[in-house]
Amino acid sequence: MPRVPARPALTLLGALLCLAACAPAATIHASATATATPAPAFATVTPTPPPVLVPPPATIPAGWAVLATPLFSLAYPPDWTVETQMENQDYVIMSPSNGPNVLVTSVANADIATYGTLYCQPASGGARPTTFAHLPMTFRRVGLAGAVREWVFVSARKTVYNLTSGDAMATAAIQSQDAAILSTFRPDDSTPWNCKGS
Secondary structure, eight states: OOOOHHHHHHHHHHHHHHHHHHHHOOOOOOOOOOOOOOOOOOOOOOOOOOOOOOOOOOOOOOOEEEEEHHHEEEEETTTTTEETTTTTTTEEEEEEEEOEEEEEEEEOOHHHHHHHHHHHSGGGOOOOEEEEETEEEEEEEESGGGEEEEEEBTTTTOOOEEEEESSSTTHHHHHHHHHHHHHOEEEEEOBOOOBOOH
């Protein structure tokens, strides 16, 4: 038969268990030293601001679209399209009927002796002075049988603009519409180049 412990021993055991259970929990004070992890270094990227575009032409026929570039703006009929050749700063405004297109070429900070000769010495290239798009320009017909009409303007900022249309052999109605497109031309600087100072 198993031996039963005496009552005093059980009482003592119960008291010890009670003391152990009732004793306050030990508090551990740990002093952790925080080590700051440096933030990863990133290259600062400065966003490139968008180019400043020339405001729209002063007069835009109803429903026409606007081509705005850093050097000029121009309006054109909504069914025409624009093909941009940025490496040459050429903007071709294309006819929907596969008819003659109009073209604007701009050369910024140009060598006037090379690019502006036609403007400053129009007679040497068979051109004549005229006013077009409210600007002093030169005009001439070039190409096979003079099929291309060309206007040239040079601004005081030394930007040379060539406005052309391959419609000299087309109907009067087509020539009139092409001239209406090109006559909306607005340069970034409408002050003409002073040829006497070149």
